[in-house]
Amino acid sequence: SFPPVPEQDMAGLEVLVTAGPTVEPIDAVRFISNYSSGKMGYALAADAAARGAAVTLVSGPVALEPPARVRVVPVKTAREMLAAAEEAAPRAAIAVFSAAVADYRPARPADRKLKKGVDDAALAAVELTPNPDILATVGAAKRPGQVVVGFAAETDDVAANARAKLASKHADMIVANQVGEGRAFGTDDDQVVLVTAAGDEELPLMPKRELAHAIWTRALEMR
Ligand code: CTP
């Protein structure tokens, strides 16, 4: 038998998803990054495409197969991710920012390999500078009817921090989850709270693909 055809309830909609980590060069061979696997963003892209959406997936470097029928825009740094997101955002009915963007980048990356005994001062103290906030930038430029969704990975005060991000980033929804102790990063399941102006909705632990479906369904209701 064939698998069931998913409901095409996102047909005709363009959506944007950011996913994975960003990598920020220190020199020609080293970088700063984080543990993001990209699984949540790829699950979001796959689910929206299966429901008929035209998906742009702006992705940092990950070890995942691109989902079927998704336009993937590969990027490395936060600044590249911002440029790609700003290019796609004006056409997007819904934009979901699941990427784990490096908050800071080396201020002056070397275009060669830094060497012990030669570049010790530079290696011992890499000066950092803040990266742009991609969600906040797109959120601030949001037009009426556009739905913007962010994530918040927190070790402490999950709901309060998520609510603060809802406001500061001009988001319509924050998907909040507790991280640390092996939770969330790289796992196949997640337990989150959907934080909106209307209140908090705690979802049960579920596979990321099911969670992706729930996030789109909730975002579609907000249009
Ligand atoms: N985000 C982003 N660009 C950044 C930082 C974060 O687009 N430079 C987005 C993430 O994709 C996520 C949301 O903002 O959807 C929250 O990210 P998070 O790292 O939890 O929040 P920050 O604002 O960076 O604050 P902090 O890391 O200090 O908690």
Ligand code: CA
């Ligand atoms: Ca951050």
